[in-house]
Amino acid sequence: MDSDEDFDYYDAGDDEEDDLSLRDDADDDDEDEGYLDDNIIVSEAPHGSETKDEEVYPHECLSADRIVDLMVEILKEVNDIVNIPPTTLRILLAHFNWDKELLLEKYYEYDGNQERIFKEAHVVSPFKMKRSNKSRDVSCEICCSSCSSSFMTGLDCGHMFCKGCWSQYLRTKIMDEGMSQTIPCPAFDCEIIVDDAIVMSLISDKKVRLKYQHLMTNSFVECNSLLKWCPSPDCHHVIKVEYRDRRAVKCDCGREFCFECSESWHDPVLCVHLKKWLKKCDDDSETSNWISANTKECPKCQVTIEKDGGCNHVICRSQTCKHEFCWVCLGPWDPHGASWYNCNRYNADDAKKARDTQQRSREMLQRYLFYCNRYMNHLQSLKFEHKLYARVKRKMEEMQQLNMSWIEVQFLKKAVDVLCQCRQTLMYTYVFAFFLKRNNQLLLFEDNQADLEKATETLSEYLERDITTASIRDIKQKVQDKYRYCDSRRSVLLRHVHEGYDKEWWDYLD
Amino acid sequence: MSAHFVQKRIQKEILTMRKSPPPGIRLCEDSLRSAPEFMVELTGATGTLYSEQIFKLLFKFGERYPFESPQVTFVGNCIPVHPHVYSNGHICLSILTEDWSPALSTEAVCLSVISMLSSCTEKKLPPDNAFYIRTCSKNPKDTKWWFHDDQV
Ligand SMILES: [Zn+2]
Ligand SMILES: [Zn+2]
Ligand SMILES: [Zn+2]
Ligand SMILES: [Zn+2]
Numbered sequence: 001m002d003s004d005e006d007f008d009y010y011d012a013g014d015d016e017e018d019d020l021s022l023r024d025d026a027d028d029d030d031e032d033e034g035y036l037d038d039n040i041i042v043s044e045a046p047h048g049s050e051t052k053d054e055e056v057y058p059h060e061c062l063s064a065d066r067i068v069d070l071m072v073e074i075l076k077e078v079n080d081i082v083n084i085p086p087t088t089l090r091i092l093l094a095h096f097n098w099d100k101e102l103l104l105e106k107y108y109e110y111d112g113n114q115e116r117i118f119k120e121a122h123v124v125s126p127f128k129m130k131r132s133n134k135s136r137d138v139s140c141e142i143c144c145s146s147c148s149s150s151f152m153t154g155l156d157c158g159h160m161f162c163k164g165c166w167s168q169y170l171r172t173k174i175m176d177e178g179m180s181q182t183i184p185c186p187a188f189d190c191e192i193i194v195d196d197a198i199v200m201s202l203i204s205d206k207k208v209r210l211k212y213q214h215l216m217t218n219s220f221v222e223c224n225s226l227l228k229w230c231p232s233p234d235c236h237h238v239i240k241v242e243y244r245d246r247r248a249v250k251c252d253c254g255r256e257f258c259f260e261c262s263e264s265w266h267d268p269v270l271c272v273h274l275k276k277w278l279k280k281c282d283d284d285s286e287t288s289n290w291i292s293a294n295t296k297e298c299p300k301c302q303v304t305i306e307k308d309g310g311c312n313h314v315i316c317r318s319q320t321c322k323h324e325f326c327w328v329c330l331g332p333w334d335p336h337g338a339s340w341y342n343c344n345r346y347n348a349d350d351a352k353k354a355r356d357t358q359q360r361s362r363e364m365l366q367r368y369l370f371y372c373n374r375y376m377n378h379l380q381s382l383k384f385e386h387k388l389y390a391r392v393k394r395k396m397e398e399m400q401q402l403n404m405s406w407i408e409v410q411f412l413k414k415a416v417d418v419l420c421q422c423r424q425t426l427m428y429t430y431v432f433a434f435f436l437k438r439n440n441q442l443l444l445f446e447d448n449q450a451d452l453e454k455a456t457e458t459l460s461e462y463l464e465r466d467i468t469t470a471s472i473r474d475i476k477q478k479v480q481d482k483y484r485y486c487d488s489r490r491s492v493l494l495r496h497v498h499e500g501y502d503k504e505w506w507d508y509l510d
Numbered sequence: 511m512s513a514h515f516v517q518k519r520i521q522k523e524i525l526t527m528r529k530s531p532p533p534g535i536r537l538c539e540d541s542l543r544s545a546p547e548f549m550v551e552l553t554g555a556t557g558t559l560y561s562e563q564i565f566k567l568l569f570k571f572g573e574r575y576p577f578e579s580p581q582v583t584f585v586g587n588c589i590p591v592h593p594h595v596y597s598n599g600h601i602c603l604s605i606l607t608e609d610w611s612p613a614l615s616t617e618a619v620c621l622s623v624i625s626m627l628s629s630c631t632e633k634k635l636p637p638d639n640a641f642y643i644r645t646c647s648k649n650p651k652d653t654k655w656w657f658h659d660d661q662v
Contacts, residue, residue, distance in 0.1 A: 141613045142576055143515050144522040161613070164515075169612055172577040188611035188618070 057247040059259070061230075062238045067217050070240070074100055082107055087195035088118075088126050094181045095121035097223040122184070122191045124156035140165055142186065153202070155194065159187035167202045170194070174208055180215035230255055231262045246271055267425065268497035269432040277431045281372070298323055299330050299354040330354040371434040378427035381460070385420050388463065392416050399472060411480050415463060418483040422456040422490050432497065437507040441500055448493040455486045516575055520546060523616045535620045538566070546571040549585070550620055558628040565590055567623060568599075569616055579610035581651055582619060591633040594626060598643045600650040601626075602636065607651065 062070065074093065075086055078100050084092065096103040110117050118125040139146040140162035147162045154160040161169070169186045173179045173194075183194040196216065203209050221227045225244050230237045230251040239249045241259055248265040250256045257264055261271035269277070298316040300323035314333075316323040324333035331354070396409040429449050436442050459482045462475070500506050527537045527550070534553045541549035547570040554560025565588055570581040584590065584599035594602040605614060605622055636642065646652075 142519070144519050145515075159613075165612065169577055172574060176574075176578075186612050188605075188614045189609075190611075 057241070057245065057249065057259075059239050059241045059249045061250075061252040062227075062240055064217065064236050064238075067221060067227075067238055068213075071098075071217070071220050074098060078103065085126050087197040088123055091123045091181075091193050091195060092117070092121050094219070094223065097225065098220060099225070122193045123195075124192055126156075128156075142169070153198070155185050155192050155198065157185055157187070157190055157192040159185050159190055159192075161186055163202060166198075170199055170203055171205070171208055174199075174203075174212050174215065178215060180212055181219045228259055228262060231257055265424070266428045266431075268494055269428045269435075270501075273435045274428070274431060277434065280368075297358065299325055299332075330358070368434070371430045375427050375430040378423045378430075382420060382423050382427070385416070385423075388416055388419075389413075392463065402472070404472070408476075411476060411483075412463075415459065415479050415483045418487050418490075419456065419459050419463060422452060422459070422486050425490050425494065426453055426456060429493070435508050437509055439505070439507055441496075441505040445493070445496060445500075448489070448496055452486065452489040452493050455482065455489055459483055459486050516546070516571065516573075519576060520571060524548065526615075527617055532617065532621060534624050535617065541568075546575075550616070552620060552624055552627075554590075555624060555628045559630055559633055560590055560627045563590070564588065567620065569619075576612040576614075579606050579614075579651070580616070580619070581649055582606055582623075583650060590627055591635060592627060592630050593632075593634055593636055596636055596639055596642050596646075598646070600642075600646065 075089055078084075078093065079086060079089055081104060082089075092103060093100065096106070106117055107114065114127070115125055138149055138152055138160065140152065140160075142161050142165040145162070149160075151162050151164075152160040153163055153166060165186070170183065173183045181193075183199075184190060185192045185194065196212075199212055200209070203212065221229055221238050226241050228239050228241075228249070230239060230253060232251065232253055232255045235251060235253040235255065237251050237253060239251060239259065241247075241249065244259065246258060246260040248256055248267070249259045258266055258271060261275065263271070263274055263278075266274045298318065298321060301316060301318050301321035314325055316325075325331060326333055392412045392415075396412055399409045400406060426449070429445075429452075433442065433445070433449070459479070462479055462482060524537065524542070527535065528539075531537065534555055536551040536553075538549040538551055541547075547568065550567045550569065552565045552567055554563040554565070556562065565584055566586040568581075568583050568585045572578055572581070582601060584595060584601065589595065589597060589599050596602075601623065603622060603626060605611075605619065
């Protein structure tokens with residue numbers, strides 16, 4: 001199996017074996033360089049230490065062809081070490097989620113008992129004596145017709161079926177059930193997995209072959225913990241990292257996302273909290289909480305009641321309840337007698353309990369709305385970013401006509417970049433804080449947040465209206481100072497949160 | 511694959527069952543119509559809760575049979591009371607869906623069903639019977655089965 005053909009079951013072929021080297025990442029980092037650029041006042045960092053945010057997280061963006069190459073590369077690499085046929089090896093690797101170290105570790109750990117590793121991966125050991133199926137005329141158990149043995153085929157488990165049935169079987173599994181790496185032998189109760197060689201030799205239909213390759217690639221990416229599809233709907237690129245982490249990665253299509261959870265990059269909030277937050281935002285129960293803030297529930301049957309008149313003697317509309325209570329104290333109406341003006345029941349136990357429950361749920365809602373409004377506000381502003389970019393671009397062109405050089409006007413684009421980054425960070429700071437209990441570190445965090453927010457809004461104002469071609473040279477200094485300040489405040493805030501993660505400063509609400 | 515091949519296979523299965531039916535299994539000859547379906551009569555094995563009881567099992571074969579499983583349900587007014595059999599005749603048995611293999615035959619399915627009945631220790635309906643029969647589709651194969659504990 002020293003020839004490449006053994007590895008290459010793809011129609012596309014890997015005739016251009018070139019350029020497996022990592023792409024030059026220089027352009028990718030371009031945009032981030034500004035962070036570390038000139039005037040950041042390092043002393044502003046509370047604890048000087050470098051944080052995750054500034055370390056480089058090495059990653060590369062792969063196109064679909066490169067994913068196939070990568071698969072072949074891994075196969076070759078392992079094959080150089082252990083002499084297992086590629087078809088078997090591919091199944092073994094898939095079983096170990098394409099973690100070659102783990103495969104090799106197990107392979108040597110089971111030394112002398114390698115049979116076990118093949119069994120666990122549902123494949124017949126290539127070192128075992130093959131069963132010979134020499135009978136001349138056999139009947140296929142699926143179509144019940146007898147065929148010559150040359151028309152019968154099977155995996156190493158020895159279950160033979162006619163080629164027609166095999167291809168029909170594979171077609172069903174691939175096209176209807178979307179299976180690829182885990183298709184079992186058609187025999188009942190046989191768990192041996194179909195290898196890619198038999199699929200490629202039996203399936204000639206281009207559509208089916210393509211789908212199979214597609215499914216194989218997909219499951220290769222999905223089970224490989226160092227690979228992730230770009231979440232952009234029309235993008236077919238994959239991000240490859242060297243080690244797995246909750247870090248930002250950037251696809252060639254421009255999408256920046258969290259490698260751990262595939263959401264938009266969400267520093268400083270943790271993936272779990274972001275997930276909870278997004279679910280909460282979607283949740284209908286929040287809408288119903290909205291209602292409850294503006295209405296009250298019947299203290300007896302909990303049906304929602306909206307008061308539509310001035311009288312505080314309320315009768316629950318529910319046909320089965322018809323409970324009468326006082327809108328003010330929520331106590332039963334009876335003791336109030338004819339006139340609620342004498343409502344002296346305000347502290348009666350049952351009335352108080354009913355009020356407390358409503359109070360609590362209202363406070364929780366108020367709290368949620370507080371964070372949600374601020375989160376939404378930044379989200380909304382971010383959605384207009386493309387408009388701002390367009391405007392700034394126009395402005396930059398105007399300026400260049402007024403004898404400013406291209407270099408000289410770049411500060412404007414940079415300012416918008418920083419503005420967007422700050423808004424993104426601010427947006428997630430509200431999600432971060434929503435899940436936290438109050439403590440001193442949180443107070444410090446809120447100071448940082450307020451600072452960054454104020455600076456960001458000022459920068460935004462500058463960009464929204466203060467840039468006029470007349471005042472351009474004056475304003476350049478102002479804008480540069482402001483975005484640098486924003487940028488440094490953002491670093492300070494993030495660094496503080498990261499340090500808190502390391503030192504366990506944050507107390508979470510349950 | 512051609513309908514011709516499917517016909518041939520079903521024909522062959524019918525023939526085998528007619529010629530040498532295993533104990534407790536009888537093909538209902540009157541159910542053999544042109545439609546790709548037929549009925550089999552099962553007799554509960556002696557010494558079990560269903561001893562000597564007779565049930566009717568309906569097999570319907572789709573276009574992609576045997577690469578997809580047949581639709582198998584109990585029919586008639588005698589449906590076994592069993593933790594894996596709903597009162598509408600639907601059966602919760604893994605070889606009828608995800609563990610189906612094209613190398614399995616009608617006969618093998620019948621034997622599995624009889625063995626499922628034989629291993630039962632208490633005649634009772636599935637716990638979610640009332641809900642299931644109200645909400646399920648007509649075809650049991652549309653149900654995403656959550657296989658009940660195999661130890662009946
Ligand atoms: Zn066949
Ligand atoms: Zn097999
Ligand atoms: Zn992308
Ligand atoms: Zn994440």
